[in-house]
Amino acid sequence: MLFTYIFVGCPGSVHDARVLSYAMERDSTFPTPPPSKYYLVDSGYANTRGYLAPFRGHRYHLPHFQVGSPPRDEEELFNRWHSSLRSVIERTFGVWKKKWRILSEFPRYDLDTQNDIIIATAGLHNFIRLSQIPDFDFDDALHVDAIPREQFNNNGEGGENEEVNYLQEQEETTDGAYMQAIRDGIKQQIWDNFH
Numbered sequence: 265m266l267f268t269y270i271f272v273g274c275p276g277s278v279h280d281a282r283v284l285s286y287a288m289e290r291d292s293t294f295p296t297p298p299p300s301k302y303y304l305v306d307s308g309y310a311n312t313r314g315y316l317a318p319f320r321g322h323r324y325h326l327p328h329f330q331v332g333s334p335p336r337d338e339e340e341l342f343n344r345w346h347s348s349l350r351s352v353i354e355r356t357f358g359v360w361k362k363k364w365r366i367l368s369e370f371p372r373y374d375l376d377t378q379n380d381i382i383i384a385t386a387g388l389h390n391f392i393r394l395s396q397i398p399d400f401d402f403d404d405a406l407h408v409d410a411i412p413r414e415q416f417n418n419n420g421e422g423g424e425n426e427e428v429n430y431l432q433e434q435e436e437t438t439d440g441a442y443m444q445a446i447r448d449g450i451k452q453q454i455w456d457n458f459h
Contacts (some may be wrong), residue, residue, distance in 0.1 A: 265356040266393055267386045269295050272379040280308045284315075302446070304350050311443045318343045319447075326351060341458060342451040360389050 271287035271294075278286075288294050297303055297314035304316055307324065311317035318324050319339040323332070326347050335341035361367050364385040370378050392399050 265352060265359065266390050267356070267360075270383060270386050272382050273375070280306075281310060284309060302443070304346060304353070306350060311447060312437060313442050316346070316443060316447060316450075318346045319451075338451045338455040341454050342447070345454055360385065363389065 271283060271291060274283050274286055288296070302314050302316040307318055307320050309315055309317050319342060322337075322339040322343050323329065323335070324343045324347050326344070329335065329344050335344050366381055367385060370381075373381065
């Protein structure tokens with residue numbers, strides 16, 4: 265539950281996938297996944313080389329599987345396992361937001377101050393996690409349900425259709441085809457082992 269990279273400074277409301285694209289283009293130190301490895305990303309990102317996204321159009325979030333029927337096909341089973349792994353990421357954001365309430369007060373600060381707050385609180389979050397200093401607020405925050413990032417993330421530059429088109433364009437590249445094959449292989453292995 266640590267932050268490994270922070271990119272700040274995108275002005276206005278920018279979709280997650282565009283922030284990732286800006287970070288990769290503008291920061292030479294961006295930690296791209298090593299060959300044969302990938303980062304788990306949510307459906308707001310393209311399934312491209314190094315970034316493994318769930319299958320869109322299929323159930324994904326864990327509560328859908330906890331109260332509904334079990335996965336009905338390979339894609340849903342893959343999404344269930346993908347969601348289970350990504351829940352740690354969502355929980356990290358939830359704990360961070362709950363611990364550092366100043367993060368919900370951004371409208372009253374200018375962009376430079378907002379960037380400083382993000383960097384400072386993420387650094388403090390990591391320090392607390394690594395140092396194991398007793399922190400009762402942090403411990404309490406760990407015991408609440410993760411706050412979905414969508415609650416505090418405005419995913420709206422240009423509207424949803426524009427972002428869907430952007431993601432589809434990314435996935436139609438050679439890198440997208442490569443990751444589609446990786447995802448299909450993992451999906452088949454999960455299906456064969458659990459069905």
